[in-house]
Amino acid sequence: MEVSRIGLGCIVFLLSWSHLLLSPSKTWQTEFGISYAQIYLMAPNSNGYDVRLFPSSNENATTEGAVPQVAEQPAHVDAAENTPVVADSNDDGTFTQELEIEQMRSTLEEAIMETRSTPLENRPRLPRIALSKRNRAVVRALNPMLVTYLEASRDLCETDSILFGAALAVCRIIGAKLSTAGRTTGQSSAIPAWRTRIEERIAKARALIGRLICFRSGNTRPRIVRTVRMAFAGTNVSLSQPDIMQKLTERIDDLKQRIAAWGKRIRRYTERSTRFNQNRLFQSDQKRLYKSLERPMVSETGPVPNQADTVAFWRSLWSEPVNHNEGPWTEVVASQCAGITPMDPVTITPDDVAEAVRRAPNWKSPGLDGLHHYWLKGFV
Template identity: 65%
Template sequence: MNANSLRAYFREKGEETGCLAYRARMHRFFAELEPSLSVTEQNLADRVRYIMRSNIFGDAELERLRREAVPLSNGNATAGNAAPLVNIPFVVDLNDDGIVSHELEKMRSILEESMLETRSMPLENRPRLPRIPLSKGNRAVMRALNPMLVTYLEASRDHCETDSILFGAALAECRIIGAKLSMSGRATRQSSAIPAWRKRIEDRIAKARALIGRLTSFRSGNNRPRVVRSVRMAFAGTNISLFQPDITQKLTERIDDLKQKIAAWGKRIRRFSERSSRFNQNRLFQSDQKRLYKSLERPEVCGAGLRSNHADTVAFWRGLWSEPVNHSEGP
């Protein structure tokens, strides 16, 4: 059965011109080779896929089966014009091996809708497309969409329209396979100025400052349930009780500890920011030195601001260099 399954597959490949609906012909060819077996089109396609993936037959055996199968369907066919062995079409939903007509019409409507949507959309508002894995199902969708683009590309008038068509096709591909799209737009994505590491440290600082405020409030005599609950959480995991005699000293020590942590986190932010600034300046020095020097110049150096008077300048420097000064010589 395995050999005849491959013979039917190779024989169908020798006759077909497209790669979308091949199961019916392959099933008919297999019925001629194995009339005693009754299998469905889906079972036969699954069997062929399993054989090709599992490498049950070697390359020499596959070549022999192809030579035996191709002349059965076309006397002039040779092994050279046969389709690749692993080029097995897959369905969009991975439950079928052929894309039927109603699926193609649905894909065409999604394609037209995506192109119409992107045609009037500014570049900065276009969604950021994700990286699509090249699975067999995704390849089948691309093979189905490529012939649909020919008509639109031939009618394209300029590069902008061609770009809109291609982006609409990529957007339609993502929608068909169910990929997750970021609809926030490119401008919003690029304008996020605060890095994730800095936001995490700033959140820690904000929580520590809030806790310091509640500890200070409790030390001043505020016994509200919310304040008491925060103090209990601050001393969780220790043997400190809120009603022991030296609780004021423990509160002071805890507040000082939190202030030291806030100072350390602030130094960490400054250190990371300076390192990031140095890294960006070094990278800019390699790519565009003129832009780097302009960014380093201060407004006073560039000539901005008020211009000093010549007489005031002469009087200032004359007072420094013209009057004799007696210096005390050190050891």
């Protein structure tokens, strides 16, 4: 009766390890042997996925023909037995072990409460998690826990905070690394590191040119002389030799050529970055690209209008009633449009939203809420 419940998979497993179970030379007290003897294989039966290959330590009676249980077990094996198994029926019988259900529930509740009390700009940045069976099993395990929260949601903002809290709970359960700093809602204006390095070189070269010109003009202060000596360090040039003025001119020209080359490099890199961003924007949003190209340069040097002038300007446009004389052509247009059937109202159904989310990339850059499409697909 017990073999019939286990199924074909367990029989194959027993046959493959029969040489270890029956061999008297093998000691099952070793860590290797115990770890395999305590495996719980989940096989489908009439009651679901809850059939054990070997009886647990609490079961004193063993069925006929079953492999006897080891008397002594290490502590780490007992801890492994108490860990629940999250079943995944869509992964061909493979399962993932996670935290206990109650611990996952408390982690979810804590994450949702934390998200509700945190502004959008202070939310942590959700990382991209691996598309593994283990992570998918955790998402599926949290789905039934979200029903209570989502049914009590009053508006879309609260629903979004619940989903973000659930995503945050998944990241904490699987041990994903979360950024402690809040997200920046605006675009980053930091200068690239390569440009900063080149600009520092240009600044140092210009300072050195200035001191070389001062020395060539007759300034012999100790700081200037020390700088000139450092400029000619590693060469056979001495400040007391007769052609020092010619050497100074050659050194100044060399520094000027380097500055010109570095400036061209910055312009070349900037143009390349602009072309790259425009090509990427052309593939994603052509309308936005054309608007950015046609937008005139706005000068910020003009005077700023005060609040009183602004209020008076718009009040004169919108507060005073105006009588418009449209003319007879409006009646002609109204008569022509009288026979046009109005368009049916557009109704967005949940299926439409689900289809739009299904076709969206998983890890596309999120909006202000910081929630990727992956979580909208996982939390059903």
